Amino acid sequence: MACFSFITYASIYERHSHIHALASHHHSVVVAIAMEAEAAPLIQHLSLKLNPQFFSPKSPFLAYQGTHESCNLTVITNGKDAVHGTGVDNVGTIPAALATYLALEKLDAQEETKVDLLINAGTCGGFKAMGAEIGDVFLTTAVANHDRRIPIPGFTGYGIGKVNSTSVEKLAGEINAKLGVCTTGNSLDAHDVDHLHMGENEASVKDMEIAAIAWSCELHQTPHFGLKVVTDIVDGDRATQEEFMENLGTAAKSLQEALPKVIEYICGRSHDEL
Numbered sequence: 001m002a003c004f005s006f007i008t009y010a011s012i013y014e015r016h017s018h019i020h021a022l023a024s025h026h027h028s029v030v031v032a033i034a035m036e037a038e039a040a041p042l043i044q045h046l047s048l049k050l051n052p053q054f055f056s057p058k059s060p061f062l063a064y065q066g067t068h069e070s071c072n073l074t075v076i077t078n079g080k081d082a083v084h085g086t087g088v089d090n091v092g093t094i095p096a097a098l099a100t101y102l103a104l105e106k107l108d109a110q111e112e113t114k115v116d117l118l119i120n121a122g123t124c125g126g127f128k129a130m131g132a133e134i135g136d137v138f139l140t141t142a143v144a145n146h147d148r149r150i151p152i153p154g155f156t157g158y159g160i161g162k163v164n165s166t167s168v169e170k171l172a173g174e175i176n177a178k179l180g181v182c183t184t185g186n187s188l189d190a191h192d193v194d195h196l197h198m199g200e201n202e203a204s205v206k207d208m209e210i211a212a213i214a215w216s217c218e219l220h221q222t223p224h225f226g227l228k229v230v231t232d233i234v235d236g237d238r239a240t241q242e243e244f245m246e247n248l249g250t251a252a253k254s255l256q257e258a259l260p261k262v263i264e265y266i267c268g269r270s271h272d273e274l
């Protein structure tokens, strides 16, 4: 009897330590991508399938799921605008925060699907003064807002909303990516006051989503970082929209090459190996 219980305890211990070892590695990974065109190559590459039951039918968001090696992957996109009848991609902070929140809440509800890591992938503007060039891949070290100016005591820091990204220095070396802060605002262009705040945020790149995505991740205590490819130069002399359209192809190609490498690298590795 004593011997029996010893075996039982030993096997329970073994099972638990196995679960613990699994939990410290990345098994459930979410990739949040704003635009459908940015997400399409990854979905195709990993043969992910649309899960029409994932989000509520009221939401415009889409979720694609599948497995890669030991990882369960969920790619979420922000879908198309029906509220204003434009049919364009739902870019910007509001859809990004909401889609991320809903996805994490759903996946975290069950131990088996609890999210180990969230990656926000997409295009961005780059600051040449910080060494950014068209087509570069950046991994974020931190994120912050540049268009939430609230000069009331105590609110300034909330407005800026700076959040550190999970550390990914080894990964950056592995895929030949640069590291830097991504600054977020709801406009594609930037005016003088934006430039002032983007400078204060010490930004290397600029987007329209990541600070909002990071906020939802912080609420769920989900580790997160951004993988951003540069479509346009913010501190250059060309109009952003013109440059964006011209380089979307080149940047999409960089994204297409970098994302599968990142997924490959992180799946089955623990946070301190990133």
Ligand code: SAH
Pocket: 034, 035, 088, 091, 092, 122, 123, 124, 125, 126, 187, 188, 189, 206, 207, 208, 209, 231, 232, 234, 240, 244
């Ligand atoms: N006209 C484009 C819309 C791009 S909106 C189209 O229809 O294809 C810009 C998207 O790219 C956002 O998701 C944002 O995160 C990213 N982005 C790229 N360059 C940017 C920049 N310079 N500033 C802010 N966001 C940028």
